[in-house]
Amino acid sequence: MVKKIISGLLIAGMAGCMLTGCGKSSQEEEQKTETEIQVFIAASLNTVMTELAEMYQENHPEVKITYNADSSGTLLTQIEEGYECDIFFSAAQKQMDQLEEDGLVEEGTRANVVNNQVVVVTLKDSGTKVTGLENIGDAQSFALAGGSVPVGKYTRQALVNIGKLDAAEDVSAITTEQVSEALGGLEISEQDNVSKVLSAVVEASCEVGTTYYSDTYGYEDDLDILETVSYDLTGNVIYPIARVVNEEADDAQKAAADDFLQFVLSDEAKAVFDSYYFDTNVE
Secondary structure (H helix, E strand, C coil): CHHHHHHHHHHHHHHHHHHHCCCCCHHHHHHHHCEEEEEEEEHHHHHHHHHHHHHHHHHCCCEEEEEEEECHHHHHHHHHCCCCCCEEECCCHHHHHHHHHCCCECCCCCEEEEEECEEEEEECCCCCCCCCHHHHHHCCEEEEECCCCHHHHHHHHHHHHCCCCCCCCCHHHCCHHHHHHHCCCCEEEEECCHHHHHHHHHCCCCCEEEEEHHHHCCCCCCEEEEEECCHHHHCCEEEEEEEECCCCCCHHHHHHHHHHHHHHCCHHHHHHHHHCCCECCCC
């Protein structure tokens, strides 16, 4: 009788094991097969790339996309210091050029994705006298990204081209103090990425600021665009993307990174970039 009971319990246990995977939940099984990729993106890409990740994961639930969003200069430094990264999406060519010189770009994966435009913004009904870069010195305060931040570099280049700043071999080396002095002692709040420039204006801690047109998406009721700065003054604001040499990545991770990069370059993704005020008409 005891043998029959034990036998019955063993059979029941085996059946339960078959149904439950011997204690392994389906969630644990999914986690075992999940592939995570590290994608470093310029801060101005945060909103649009969040939507693109959601779209991609509808068809690729096994891929986890982890973003690190900051200024392109900061991201470049992190990659050079050994932070694990699979894809770098920069707001300027300079940082991607440097990464390529460092031998950290996978050959044949670099591509230009979008163009953007620098804009001078203020809070709605701020009463500012400023109409654009030409009279930006009339502001009480100016939110400006540092020279190592692409939008800060492009702003400095535009100020050089309209004669407000002296020409320099590398405009990104023009300090905030030099900009302030050239603009008649204008109070400048230096920010370390474009999102912080935007916040400074939206929160009214600065009267005006220079950000990207794409960053005004969702803030149409809060901001006035005083000037859309011509490409003739800034040069093209091209955002390149590339897969980064990641020696820690396995084959599945590399394949997932390649596939997501191709999705970002797809016509489907272009439509999303267009909706966020990016210009996808790039070579």
